[in-house]
Amino acid sequence: QQQVKQSPQSLIVQKGGISIINCAYENTAFDYFPWYQQFPGKGPALLIAIRPDVSEKKEGRFTISFNKSAKQFSLHIMDSQPGDSATYFCAASKDFNKFYFGSGTKLNVKP
Amino acid sequence: SAVISQKPSRDICQRGTSLTIQCQVDSQVTMMFWYRQQPGQSLTLIATANQGSEATYESGFVIDKFPISRPNLTFSTLTVSNMSPEDSSIYLCSVGGVPDSTDTQYFGPGTRLTVL
Numbered sequence: 001q002q003q004v005k006q007s008p009q010s011l012i013v014q015k016g017g018i019s020i021i022n023c024a025y026e027n028t029a030f031d032y033f034p035w036y037q038q039f040p041g042k043g044p045a046l047l048i049a050i051r052p053d054v055s056e057k058k059e060g061r062f063t064i065s066f067n068k069s070a071k072q073f074s075l076h077i078m079d080s081q082p083g084d085s086a087t088y089f090c091a092a093s094k095d096f097n098k099f100y101f102g103s104g105t106k107l108n109v110k111p
Numbered sequence: 112s113a114v115i116s117q118k119p120s121r122d123i124c125q126r127g128t129s130l131t132i133q134c135q136v137d138s139q140v141t142m143m144f145w146y147r148q149q150p151g152q153s154l155t156l157i158a159t160a161n162q163g164s165e166a167t168y169e170s171g172f173v174i175d176k177f178p179i180s181r182p183n184l185t186f187s188t189l190t191v192s193n194m195s196p197e198d199s200s201i202y203l204c205s206v207g208g209v210p211d212s213t214d215t216q217y218f219g220p221g222t223r224l225t226v227l
Contacts, residue, residue, distance in 0.1 A: 034215055043115075043203055043218035044154070089153065096207060096214050097142075101154045 003027060004092050006102025013109050019077040021105045023090035028071065030092040034099075035064065035075045038087045047088070048075070080109045113138055113209045115219035117202075123225045124194055131190045132222045134204030139184035141208030144216065145177070148201045157202075160187040194226045 006023045013019045023033075034049035050057045050064040050073065057064045063076040077084055090102040114137040124130050134143065143160040158168040158179055166179035181187040191198050204219040 032214060036218075041221075041223075043205075043220045046112075046215055046217065049215060096216075098156065098159075099216055103153045104151075106151075 002103075003100035004090060004102045006090050006105060008105060009103065010106045011108070013080045013107065015080065015082060015109055015111050017080050017109075019075075019080045019084065019107055019109070021075045021088055021090070021107070022072065023074065023092075023102050024070075024072045025092045025100075026071065027092070027094070029094045030100075032093045032096055033064070033066065033073050034091050034093075035062075036089045036091065036101075038089065038104075044089060077107075080107075082109045082111050085109050113140065113206050113217045115204060115206060115217060117204055117219040117222050119222060120220065121223040121225075123227065125227055126195055128194055129190055129192045130194065130224060131188050132202055132204075132224075134187045134189070134219055136185050136206050136209075138209060140206040141184070142206065142216075143181060143187045144205045144207070145179060145187070145189045146203040146205060146218075148203055148221070149199075150201075154203065157189070160189075191224065194224075196226045199224055199226045 004025050035047045036044035037047045038044040048059050048062045061078045066073045088105045091099045093099045116135045118133045145157040146154045148154050156169050157172045158166045160166050160179050160181040162181045178190045201221045203221045205216040207216045
């Protein structure tokens with residue numbers, strides 16, 4: 001059973017637009033929800049993360065929205081830039097132990 | 112955060128041979144993990160490398176195929192044994208319990224393995 005479901009699989013956005021990636025989880029015991037950014041040939045890099053006690057967290061152009069009742073969380077990239085073109089993974093964990101990753105979203109920001 | 116290095120960065124190996132991948136981190140960490148990522152796919156956890164004890168393997172992965180060592184708090188190795196073309200993948204080391212950043216995992220750059 002897939003613990004974290006991510007959509008869309010791929011996304012094309014024009015420069016300056018908003019990129020939105022969604023994730024849903026099953027296990028209500030999860031207490032940590034990070035997003036990772038991965039460029040080709042590189043390892044995933046932590047982008048932003050949220051705990052379930054807040055509904056939103058913003059860091060620069062990146063925002064996580066968290067809906068505990070719906071068991072969903074999403075990544076919003078404002079003013080998307082070509083340099084944001086990468087694969088994004090959401091994840092969830094309990095007690096920062098085992099991480100369950102989504103299937104990934106390949107973002108292409110067109111200039 | 113943590114600075115993680117992996118060796119080798121890539122390798123091309125023959126079927127039936129074994130390859131050992133090294134992971135070095137610049138600080139003492141409580142947890143080290145090994146993942147596999149096939150091209151265009153998500154990350155699959157192989158095992159958790161426990162310092163001073165046997166690694167904990169996920170379903171579908173066994174110690175005979177993927178023996179792991181963790182001799183100290185900054186270093187671990189993963190061996191891919193008796194390789195077949197199906198083992199061609201990117202192997203990633205990650206760490207958790209980093210001092211001052213204990214609540215997440217940080218990833219190394221990965222080792223790209225091709226088995227012929």
